[in-house]
Structures are given as C-alpha cells and as structure tokens.
Amino acid sequence: MAKNTTKKLVPNWDYSPSLESTSHITILPRYELFINNEWVKPTSKKYFKTTNPATEEVLSEIAWANDKDVDLAVKAARKAYQDVWSKTTPKERSKYIYRIARLMQEQARELSVIETLDAGKPIREARDIDVPLACNHFFYYAGWADKLEYAFPNQPMEALGVAGQIIPWNFPLLMAAWKIAPALAAGNTVVLKPAETTSLTALKLAEIIKASGLPPGVVNIVTGHGDTGAAIVNHPDINKIAFTGSTNVGKIIQRAIAGTGKKATLELGGKSANIIFDDAPIDQAVEGIINGIFFNQGHVCCAGSRLFVQENIADLVIRKLKHRMDSLYLGNPLDKNTDIGAINSKEQLTTIEKYIKIGIAEGAEIYQSACELPSKGYFCRPTIFTNVAQSSTISQEEIFGPVLSIQTFRTVDEVIQKANNSPYGLAAGVWTDKGSRIFNLTTKLRAGVIWANTYNKFDPTSPFGGYKESGFGREGGLHGLGAYLKMKV
Amino acid sequence: MKVPTSFTNIPITPSVDKVGVEERVARFQSRSIKNASKRQGLDLVLSMIDLTTLEGKDTPGKVKQMCYKAHHLHDSYPNLPTVAAVCVFPSMVKTAKTALLGSSVKVASVSTAFPSGQSTRAVKLADTKFAVDEGADEIDMVISRGKFLAGEYNFVFDEIAAIKEACGKARLKVILETGELCTLDSVRKASDIAIYAGADFIKTSTGKIQPAATMQVTYTMLMAIKDYYDATGIMIGMKPAGGISTSKLALHNLVMVKEILGNNWLTNDWFRFGASSLANDVLMQIMKLETGVYQSSDYFTID
Numbered sequence: 001m002a003k004n005t006t007k008k009l010v011p012n013w014d015y016s017p018s019l020e021s022t023s024h025i026t027i028l029p030r031y032e033l034f035i036n037n038e039w040v041k042p043t044s045k046k047y048f049k050t051t052n053p054a055t056e057e058v059l060s061e062i063a064w065a066n067d068k069d070v071d072l073a074v075k076a077a078r079k080a081y082q083d084v085w086s087k088t089t090p091k092e093r094s095k096y097i098y099r100i101a102r103l104m105q106e107q108a109r110e111l112s113v114i115e116t117l118d119a120g121k122p123i124r125e126a127r128d129i130d131v132p133l134a135c136n137h138f139f140y141y142a143g144w145a146d147k148l149e150y151a152f153p154n155q156p157m158e159a160l161g162v163a164g165q166i167i168p169w170n171f172p173l174l175m176a177a178w179k180i181a182p183a184l185a186a187g188n189t190v191v192l193k194p195a196e197t198t199s200l201t202a203l204k205l206a207e208i209i210k211a212s213g214l215p216p217g218v219v220n221i222v223t224g225h226g227d228t229g230a231a232i233v234n235h236p237d238i239n240k241i242a243f244t245g246s247t248n249v250g251k252i253i254q255r256a257i258a259g260t261g262k263k264a265t266l267e268l269g270g271k272s273a274n275i276i277f278d279d280a281p282i283d284q285a286v287e288g289i290i291n292g293i294f295f296n297q298g299h300v301c302c303a304g305s306r307l308f309v310q311e312n313i314a315d316l317v318i319r320k321l322k323h324r325m326d327s328l329y330l331g332n333p334l335d336k337n338t339d340i341g342a343i344n345s346k347e348q349l350t351t352i353e354k355y356i357k358i359g360i361a362e363g364a365e366i367y368q369s370a371c372e373l374p375s376k377g378y379f380c381r382p383t384i385f386t387n388v389a390q391s392s393t394i395s396q397e398e399i400f401g402p403v404l405s406i407q408t409f410r411t412v413d414e415v416i417q418k419a420n421n422s423p424y425g426l427a428a429g430v431w432t433d434k435g436s437r438i439f440n441l442t443t444k445l446r447a448g449v450i451w452a453n454t455y456n457k458f459d460p461t462s463p464f465g466g467y468k469e470s471g472f473g474r475e476g477g478l479h480g481l482g483a484y485l486k487m488k489v
Numbered sequence: 490m491k492v493p494t495s496f497t498n499i500p501i502t503p504s505v506d507k508v509g510v511e512e513r514v515a516r517f518q519s520r521s522i523k524n525a526s527k528r529q530g531l532d533l534v535l536s537m538i539d540l541t542t543l544e545g546k547d548t549p550g551k552v553k554q555m556c557y558k559a560h561h562l563h564d565s566y567p568n569l570p571t572v573a574a575v576c577v578f579p580s581m582v583k584t585a586k587t588a589l590l591g592s593s594v595k596v597a598s599v600s601t602a603f604p605s606g607q608s609t610r611a612v613k614l615a616d617t618k619f620a621v622d623e624g625a626d627e628i629d630m631v632i633s634r635g636k637f638l639a640g641e642y643n644f645v646f647d648e649i650a651a652i653k654e655a656c657g658k659a660r661l662k663v664i665l666e667t668g669e670l671c672t673l674d675s676v677r678k679a680s681d682i683a684i685y686a687g688a689d690f691i692k693t694s695t696g697k698i699q700p701a702a703t704m705q706v707t708y709t710m711l712m713a714i715k716d717y718y719d720a721t722g723i724m725i726g727m728k729p730a731g732g733i734s735t736s737k738l739a740l741h742n743l744v745m746v747k748e749i750l751g752n753n754w755l756t757n758d759w760f761r762f763g764a765s766s767l768a769n770d771v772l773m774q775i776m777k778l779e780t781g782v783y784q785s786s787d788y789f790t791i792d
Contacts, residue, residue, distance in 0.1 A: 011755050013529055013747060018521035124519060283712050284509025319719070327748045336521035433504045453506055 015329075018336045020123045025110045027117075027200065030061045033069055033223065034206035036076045037216035043068045048225070050199060053120035054333050054342035054377040062199045065222040070191070070231035073220040077162045077189040078237055080217025085189050086159065088215070094145035097184055099212040100205075101138035107208065108135070111201055115173055116333045118200040120342030120378070121296055123334050133458060134177035137476075140460035141185035144481050148186070151478055156488040159187030160263060161239035163484065164232040167202075168245045169195035169344050170299035170400075176202045178475050179242050180219060186484035188240070190219045193232055195245075197345045199223045230256075238262060240484065244301070247398075247424075247469050265473030265483050267301065267465055269398040270426030272447065273419035274304030274455060275409075278313045280431035284453065286320045289404070292429060292455040294328065294382050297343055298352075298402040301470075302427035304455050306395055307384075308415050311408040318386060318406065322367055325382050330371040340371075343378040343401065352380050352401030359385045359394040364405070390418055398424070412437070416444045425467030429455040448474070496646040499685045500720070505673040505709055514704045517745045527740070531775050534739045534767070535562065536570035537757045539597055539728065541765050542577060543604075543696065549584045552577055556588035558792035563772045565788075566779065572768065573757035574627060578603070579616060582623035597627035597662070601652060604666070604695035606631040610648060617655045628652070629662040631695060634669045637679060645679070646686045653687035662690035662728055662761075667706045668698035676706055680713035690726035696763065701731025707742060711749045724753070730763025736774040739767060 030047065032039040044066040049058045065073070085093075104111065111134075112126040121130070148157050163183045167175035172194055183190050194202035206221045222228060226249075233241055233256050243253055244267040257264060274292045276285045292304025309317045333341035343349040360366055364385040373379045380402055388395050388405040395405040409415040419428060427449040430441045438452045448466045451457060458464070463479035465471060473483050522530055540559050542551060552575075560571040574595035577585050585596045598620035602608035608616075617628055630652050636644045653661050663683040667676045683691050691710055694701035707729045714725045727746070733739055739762060746754050754760050769789040777783050 009756075010752050011529065011533060013533065013743070013752055013755055014526060015520065015522060016524040016526040018523045128519070279504065281504045281506035281509060283503070284506040284513070287509055287513050336519075453509065454512075 015337045017332075019332065020113055020116070020334045020336060022113055022117070022334070025113050027060050027114065031063060031199070031203045031223065033063045033065055033073070034203065034221040035073045035217075036220070037210050037214070040069075040072070042066065048196060050118060050197065052117050053197075053344055054374070056376055056378075059117060060200065062196075062203075062223045065193075065224040065228045065231070067231045070222055070228060070235060073191045073222045074162060074164075074232075074235050074237050076217035077191050077220055080215060081159075081161055081189040084215045085218050086187060090146035090148065090187070093184060093187065094142050096212060096214050097138055097142035097145060097181060100208060100214070101135050101142060103208045103212055104131070104135045104138065104205070107204070108132070111173060111204060113334070114204060115201050116341070119169065119172055119198045120333055120344055122338040122341040123336055124338065125296060130171055130174045133460070134174045137174075137177040137181045137460045141181035141481065145185040148485070151481060152485070157186075157485040158488045160484060160486055161188060162237060163188045163190050163240045163242060164235065164238040165190060165192040165242045166229045166232060166245065167192065167194055169198040170296060170301070172198035173201035173205065175244055176205055178244075178480070182475070182480045183242075183484045184218065186481055188484050189217060191232060191238070192219065192221050193229050194221065194223060196223070196225045233257065236260075240264065242483070243267070250471060265465075265475065266471035267473070267475060268469060268471040269400075269424060270301050270303070270466065270470050271306055271396065271398050271422050271424045272302050272304050272427040272429070273306045273308055273422075273445070274429040275308045275415055275419060275431065275441070276310060276313070276317060277430075277432040277434075277437065278310040279433045281433065281453070282313065282317060282320065285431040286317065286324050288429060288431060288453070288455045289321055290324055290328070293404040294340060294402050295456050297341060297380070299344055299348070299400055300456065302449060302456065303400075304427070304429050305399060305404060306419075306422075307404055307406045308409050308419065309406060311410055314408045321384065325367075325369045325384070328369055328371065328382055330369065330379060330381065331374055340382060340402065343380050346378055348400065349378040349380060352399055352403060355394055355397070355399045355401070355403060356383060359388075359392070359403070359405070362392050362394070364388045364392060364394065390421060396422070412440070416441065420444075420446050423469040426470035427451070496643050496682065496685070499681050502674075502678045502681050505677050507673055507705070510673060510705045510708055514708055514745070517704065517748065518741050520741070520744045522740045522744070528775070528778050530740045530743055531736060531771050531778070532570055533743060533755060534736065534762065534771050536573060537761050538572040538768050539574045539576045539730070539761050539763050540572045540768065541575070541696065541730075541763055543599060547578060547581055549581070552581045552584045553588045554792040556585050556594070558790060559589065559594045560592040562768060563776075563789065566776065569772075569775070573761055576629060576763060579620035579623065579625070582620050582625045586624040595626040596624065597629055598623070598625035599629045599631075599695075601630040603629070603631050604697040606633050607635065610651065613648070614651060614655050617652050621655070621657055621659050625659055627660045627662060628656050629664055629692060631664045631666060632679060632683065634666055637670065637675070642678075642682055646682050649683055649686035649688065660689040661687065662692045662726070663688040664692045664695055664730075665710075666695055666698055667693050668700050673705065673709045676709045677713055680710045684713060684717050684725050688725065690728050690761070692728040692730055692763065694731040694763075696731035699732075702729030702733055702763075704741065704745065708745060708749070711745060715749055718750070724759055726759040726761065727754070728761040728763055733762055733764050734766045734770060736767075736771045739771065
C-alpha cells in the first residue's frame with residue numbers, strides 16, 4: 001500500500017547560486033564609433049549610457065552617432081567596396097568570414113557573459129543559443145562566399161554595394177551575425193547600427209573584426225538611437241536597408257525609401273499562433289508553449305504569444321502549463337540555473353505591464369508564476385491569460401514580453417481561420433501526432449515559419465521572415481544570401 | 490488508499506514525442522548543482538540507493554558482505570546515511586535479513602522469474618510468496634514483456650494485480666524492462682498499466698538489458714506518476730535501475746524528480762536508485778567536497 005510507510009522529513013533541496021564568472025571579460029568605460037577599422041570619436045561629441053537591466057548599473061558609455069558620423073561610415077563603406085572588397089576574390093572573402101567565426105568561437109565565453117549583462121537574458125540562453133548560433137551563421141555563409149554560381153545556377157549575380165543594417169535589442173549579437181555574414185559573403189560592405197540598449201556585443205564583434213584583418217571599411221559599426229538609424233535609412237549612398245524591429249518603424253522606413261531604388265528586407269513584429277490539438281504529445285506540447293512564449297523573456301518576434309488549445313483538452317493543458325510555469329527559475333541572469341532573466345529595459349517593462357493591466361481590465365483571467373521578483377532590476381513574472389477572445393487587445397497586439405493569451409478552438413478550420421486572422425504572419429507552431437494534419441496546416445497558415453511539434457528552432461540554413469505586417473524578404477539560408485545580391489545585367 | 494481498478498478504467502495514455510523528451514532532459518542536465526546543494530544532494534543519493542547483487546554466482550558470503558557495506562558505507566567519515574535497501578534474489582532474502590538485523594536498511598527481493606518473467610503465473614506467485622515469507626520488505630517483479638508486446642495488456646495488468654495481492658505488506662516495485670519495450674510510447678503505456686494495477690513503485694530495468702535507466706525513460710515514467718497523482722492524489726515511487734554509476738547523473742535524476750514531482754518525492758520512500766557502483770562514486774565526491782581533494786578509489790571499499 002502506498003500510504004502506510006512512515007513519512008520522512010521532506011528535504012528542502014534547492015539549487016545553490018551558481019554564478020557565471022565575470023572576471024574574464026573586458027568592458028571599456030567608453031566606446032567610440034567603429035569606422036575604417038578605427039575607433040572614431042563622434043562629431044556629435046555625445047555619448048549615452050548602457051545599463052545592466054538586471055541591476056540597473058551602468059556598464060559603459062557609448063558614442064551617439066549623428067548624420068555626419070553616419071556619412072563618414074557610409075563613405076568608408078563605399079570606398080572599401082569600390083577599392084577593395086569588390087576586387088577581393090570570393091575565396092579570400094570566405095577566408096575572412098571563417099576567421100571571424102573562429103575568433104567568435106574563441107571568445108564565446110566573454111561574448112555570452114557580456115550579452116547577458118547588457119541584455120538581461122539568462123546566461124544559459126546566451127551561452128547555449130545566441131552565441132553558438134551567431135558563430136554558425138558566419139560559418140554557414142563563409143561556405144557560400146565562393147560558391148555563388150552554384151547557389152544561383154545560370155543566374156550570374158553581383159553584390160548590391162553598401163548595406164545599411166539596423167538591428168534590435170532582443171538578440172544583439174545573433175542579429176548582427178544574421179545581417180553581417182550574408183552581406184559579406186555576397187560581397188557587400190556594411191554599416192551596422194545596434195540597438196541603443198544593447199550595443200556592447202556588436203562593439204566586441206568590431207574588435208574581433210579588426211583582429212581578423214578584414215580590410216578597413218568593410219564593416220562599420222555606428223552606435224546611437226533612432227536618429228542614427230534614420231540617418232542610415234535616409235543616406236543617399238546606401239543600396240540596401242536591412243531592418244529588424246517593430247512594425248511601426250518598418251513602415252516609416254518603407255515610406256522613407258520609397259522611390260529611392262534602395263532594396264529592403266524588413267523583419268518586423270509578430271503575434272504568432274501556437275496550436276495544440278487533442279492528439280498532441282501533451283507534455284512535450286506544454287514544453288513547447290513554455291519555450292514559445294518565455295524564451296528570452298518573450299522578447300522574440302516569432303514568440304508563440306497566441307496559444308490555441310483544442311477545447312476538449314484545454315483544462316488539462318492549462319493545469320500542466322501552470323505547474324510547469326511554477327518550476328521556472330526567475331532571477332539573476334548570470335546564474336546558470338536561471339530560466340527567466342530581466343526585461344531588456346525599463347520602457348519595455350512599462351509596456352508589458354500596461355498590456356497586463358489591459359488584459360485584466362478586459363476581463364481575462366490572469367495566472368503568474370509563483371516566483372519572487374528581485375528587489376532591483378526590471379523583471380516580469382511569466383504570465384498567462386485565459387478567458388481570452390480573438391477580439392481582446394492582448395490577443396491582437398504584440399506585447400514582446402512573457403505574456404501569453406490562451407484561446408480554445410473546436411475544429412481544424414476554425415483554428416486556421418483564427419490563426420490567420422491577424423495583421424501579422426511571422427511564425428506558427430502545430431502540435432499533433434498526425435502527419436497529414438501537419439501538412440494540411442502548413443499549407444494553409446499564412447506565416448513565414450511553421451514549426452511542427454517544436455517551437456523557436458533556428459538554424460543558419462533555414463530562411464526566416466514574415467507575411468503581411470511581419471515584413472518581407474528572408475534571412476538565413478540561400479534566401480538570405482539572395483537578399484544581398486542582384487542579377488548581373 | 491489505492492483502489493484496485495481494471496485495465497479498461499485506465500485513462501487513454503498520451504503520446505510521447507521522443508525529440509521533445511530529449512530536449513527536456515537536456516535542460517535538466519544543464520542545471521548546475523554546486524556547493525551546499527551538491528553536498529545535500531549527494532547525501533540524498535546515498536540514502537536512496539538499493540545496493541544490488543543479482544548474479545547466478547551469488548553466495549551467502551557475498552550477500553553478507555554487501556549487507557555490511559549497506560550500513561557502513563564509509564566509516565572513516567561519520568554521520569553518512571545508510572543506503573535504502575539491498576536488492577537480492579529470493580534465495581538470499583533470509584541471509585540478507587539476518588545480516589541487516591537491527592539496521593534500518595530494507596531487504597528487497599526480485600521475483601516473478603526474474604529477469605525474463607517467462608514462466609507461469611503459479612510459479613511467479615510462488616516465487617513472490619517465498620520471498621515475502623523469507624522476510625522481504627519489498628518485491629521487485631518483472632512484467633511479461635512478451636505479453637505486452639503481443640498486445641495482451643489485460644494479461645499484464647491482471648498479473649501485476651495478482652502479484653500485488655501476494656505481496657501482502659511488502660511494497661511492490663514493478664520492473665518494466667524498458668530496454669525491451671523500446672519506444673517511449675510503450676514505456677508510458679506500461680507505466681500506466683503498472684500504476685493502475687497496483688504498483689507502489691515503478692522501476693525501469695532489471696540491469697540485464699541495455700539501454701537501462703536513461704533519463705528519457707525515467708522522465709516518461711515520472712510524467713505517468715505525475716498524471717496519476719494529479720488524478721487521484723496518490724503518490725507512486727520511482728526507481729531507475731541500471732546504468733546510473735556517476736554522482737553527476739544521479740544528481741541530474743534528482744533535479745528531474747524535483748522539477749516534475751516536487752521535493753515530496755525526494756525521500757527513499759518515493760525514489761530509489763538501483764545501482765551497485767554508484768555508492769562509491771558518491772562517497773568519493775562527498776569526500777572531495779569535505780576535504781578539497783580527490784582520494785584514491787582504494788580508500789573506498791568494494792563489497
């Protein structure tokens with residue numbers, strides 16, 4: 001009989017703090033602009049502070065580039081394109097990109113820790129996902145650099161020229177890799193602007209690029225706020241804009257470059273549907289829900305932020321989901337056991353909290369993980385809302401935080417209609433044991449990436465990008481390479 | 490109190506996705522167990538071990554020596570826990586029971602024509618009753634894998650229920666021999682059958698078949714225990730056996746139990762390791778934590 005053994009004292013066993021060391025990293029008190037492989041003081045003479053969102057401590061001061069600084073960077077990139085990079089053999093280009101990848105691998109530990117300090121993401125994710133994946137993008141595109149005629153057979157291709165690249169704060173180093181690696185492989189030169197809250201790993205990458213011996217001006221990194229990005233977008237001598245960020249800014253960029261002949265790739269917001277059918281492997285689906293919405297504190301453009309659960313298993317799934325949420329560790333991002341780190345900035349925390357209030361005010365039922373919040377820093381408990389309709393604000397607007405809205409559905413047609421009933425179309429997840437159902441849904445869901453029985457999986461070989469207001473163009477894979485090339489005429 | 494049920498009353502077994510399970514297990518394995526939590530965890534592991542000898546060449550001498558080790562793990566360092574139990578063949582139960590007189594270490598006996606289970610119900614019942622009469626506190630039975638794979642789930646269910654009855658006061662551990670069931674879907678189904686048929690514990694393996702207690706298999710079985718607990722409020726124990734020979738792997742198993750079932754399961758009433766060489770590795774790690782240096786394996790006794 002199960003219950004008649006003497007009850008022993010239940011041990012209060014928990015994980016001791018296991019902090020990743022910061023003794024091996026170097027963060028300078030001040031960073032200048034990286035132009036022509038030199039550190040250049042900004043003509044603006046202005047600097048802004050970058051902070052650790054988990055402690056609110058200042059990490060460093062970063063140069064704030066204005067129009068003139070951007071012009072200097074674009075001129076450097078143009079000169080490098082004309083005089084050096086367009087004359088460098090594809091095999092040589094490949095060699096440089098490999099070298100950058102290997103140097104990044106060598107410094108992987110430092111890059112991970114700095115990413116964690118600057119962005120607030122758990123060290124486990126920076127160490128196991130962001131940094132290795134960023135290296136892999138360089139490795140992957142290094143391989144293509146001297147094989148363009150095989151990548152696009154019978155379509156002679158050439159580089160576009162100077163690419164202006166503006167990246168977000170959710171995956172700082174990874175997004176830099178997504179942008180720089182294919183641009184270089186295709187033979188372009190680059191002016192890249194990291195997000196203002198997370199410039200540090202891009203600047204570390206600049207150090208690596210310099211160490212790799214890449215010719216001056218091929219990659220230039222200008223830091224700053226929105227006005228710096230605008231200066232890149234509006235610069236007349238840029239051939240291509242690659243932007244990852246909000247749909248609002250994406251629309252502004254599209255208006256700004258209309259009629260200029262600049263090419264564009266826009267990777268914008270999302271409100272992706274994660275769909276659980278009643279024949280799904282339930283426990284793995286629950287993991288997929290967790291990974292879909294709480295990975296990187298929900299700061300993921302393709303986050304599975306709209307959960308659709310078949311109504312006959314909704315109670316079971318939600319019960320299991322709540323239990324799993326309670327086993328998440330929230331806290332110091334440097335602790336190797338932390339699952340949920342800090343929200344990237346105070347502004348973003350305010351936005352997330354605003355949406356949580358809206359959810360409650362609109363009558364949705366809230367459940368938050370039982371974890372304690374640290375006294376300092378910007379943190380938000382993993383949050384789910386049930387009793388949500390398609391018409392609720394929280395199931396329509398992108399929150400970009402650890403907040404999930406849960407709706408139920410009855411039939412396949414209904415869930416396809418609801419999943420597609422959104423201005424966004426970046427990603428979707430489908431959980432079912434039936435292969436035929438997976439293929440049915442993947443042909444009917446209007447989303448750039450559809451995962452089956454998994455979520456948030458990325459690979460350099462796989463193209464990524466959106467439908468509708470989630471943007472256009474693809475990054476990753478051959479598609480991502482093609483986005484930096486044009487047919488020779 | 491566990492209510493006997495029939496096979497037809499078992500809820501539909503959910504499907505298990507192997508890739509998803511592997512990912513989840515990798516997360517448990519990435520937990521970092523340091524300092525105080527490591528020290529406490531190692532003590533827990535020691536206290537959960539079922540020290541095992543299940544060989545054709547087992548003799549009273551061998552069993553007596555192992556029993557002495559069971560409650561004298563490393564006498565040069567006091568205040569260590571004893572192991573939970575020793576696990577022997579039915580013929581060795583009396584020897585073990587006598588050797589452990591006065592200690593809190595329990596005697597577990599395998600039964601039901603261990604390890605193959607290829608015999609008649611009458612023989613299996615007699616085997617079990619003999620072990621219980623000799624004084625076994627716990628019975629580790631094997632399921633009929635042949636019948637399971639032939640789809641005769643009712644047979645497997647009824648057999649477990651019959652053995653459970655024969656156990657009397659002894660706690661029943663049901664060995665699924667997951668290495669012969671092969672898929673996680675089968676492991677889950679067999680777990681559900683065993684639990685609903687009356688198992689107090691479910692156990693992965695006999696130790697005679699590879700692979701044995703992989704974390705993927707243990708994870709799948711823990712989820713079955715979790716679902717049963719959610720449905721009935723009744724706790725079922727778990728015993729991974731075979732293949733867990735290092736402290737690190739044992740600690741990762743504890744992480745998994747903690748995060749799925751909670752700390753309530755972290756006593757030897759509800760979780761056991763079936764292992765013969767694990768204890769010395771744990772002792773070596775404990776001494777490393779206490780003294781700062783690794784000691785030679787010659788300082789840890791082999792019985």
